[in-house]
Amino acid sequence: MRIMNALKNILVMMELELRRLRHDRTEIYFRAIQPVLWIAIYGPVMSSVRAIPTGGVPYTDFITPGVMIQTTTFVSIFYGLMMVWERDSGILKKLLVTPASRYSMVIGRSMSSGVRAVFQALIILPIALVIGVKFIPSPTYFILAFTIIFFASGGFAAISILVASFMKTRERFMGIGQAIIMPLFFASNALYPIQLMPPILRELSTFNPLSYVVDAVRGLLITGDLSNLLLDIIAIMIFDIVMFILASMSLRKIIE
């Protein structure tokens, strides 16, 4: 019964996000500009240099999943900013006074950022197609890839809720947000294979959740190499669960 209630609350939070998106999608369009620049300009330029071994895949195709996931991670990490805003307003206080459990609130809010992230990733697809990126034409792979993006974004949003409970002003949060995303991005396989990194970074990237997400999505959408898929999914699940627990424990702090 409890779990059913929690599940219901999580779905309600996602519904809220869908309703918001229905009313206003400007943010999604603007956030699409940066990834488009990566795949329309950076990709072709770097690919003419031919400096990065991509396993036979055109360089632009290689970075497309990485760029998509960088964008969705941005969406998720800055979702915490909304929590800071909701704390400044009374929304969070009111939500915490309802019978809904803290866990269902944190997971619900995190997964609603997943909803937003899926739309954000979807909008990049047609542009990538126009530029000439070749995707594997399999609906199953496609759905699995977006499910992975959905759940991974939930985990990143939970990080941002965790950060939001310590950073109580928006300005501080903006700074910290940047400081989290860029290292995650550059210390991942989004733009180049991990083998190219110096040994220390390579070790660190074992703990970088972004690498697992990029690896899984790249396998499903571009290369078809699914040898690490199970490991990737397990890593993302562990990441999500740990982040959900930590964020739920810290949630009370946000309103105090």
Next chain:
Amino acid sequence: MDYAVKVNNLVKVYDGKVRALDGVDLTVEAGESFALLGPNGAGKTTLMRILTTQLRPTSGEAYVFGYNVVRDEGKVRRLISYVPQEISVWTDISGYENLLIYAKIFGIPRNQREKIIDEALENMGLSDVKKELVRTYSGGMIRRLEIACAVLIKPKVMFLDEPTIGLDPAARKTVWERLKVFKEEYGVTIFFNTHYMDEADMYADKIAIINQGKIVTRGTSRELKQSLGGDVITFILKDGANNSGKLQEIKKLEFVKNLFVYGSSLSIVVENAEIALPSLLNTLRDIGASIEKISIAKPTLDDVFLKYAGTRLEDKRRLSEVTRVREMIRRG
């Protein structure tokens, strides 16, 4: 029977230094409209946030209908609803959608949802704008929407933190009229914080005055004012007031508590000026006094506040700050 709210020697210390609540004792009866009146920083919001299970007290106990707000927080949350001082609805969806989301969170069954939401919108006079984005609402409409959220579940106690802060007088009146109807219909207990004296005066059955984390006095509005001594009726008499022999007749009237003569003015302290005035006039006519002017001074809650807390209540600066922030959030 259990009190709707019962607070025993409640203390809240922030960061080991700031003593926001300093031993608060309170009881609120079921079905009552209760005002916690005090200046900003007196501890009103802290007390409300403890009662609504958001904060833990440093020491002392608080109960809502017999449930401890720390040990039985889950049960307390099922009985109460809460409207914080800050804006607490999503402005980028419609009013109806806001209520729909809350109805789902509160677990109102699907087949009743529509009816309950429409009823709440109707009650708060928002039916016409329910499909509009909340961003386009006025401050008063947003407040009514917030209250509509709070009445959805027909709570046993509603906690309202400064329910009309930043609203113009007409909007304040509408908000309270709607609340009064709701209270009478469902017998809900209303616990509200305010620093508007007239609001406590007009809409609260009982008032407690809080200052620096302590309840300094409590009672009905009438009791509090009478604790100051009562109403003062002052007559300016044409032929002077020094006809003291005759004036002693007035002192014999049972409702006269005190009488002062100064020059041509005669001041009489009574419990209730409206009731006392007709017979006073009769008596004055009987003794042949000719009246030039009458004035009545009734004590206000501000006088009560001054007596018990030692300061005045008003603080305009902070009020405009809150108004500004609410406005900012509404515009997005």
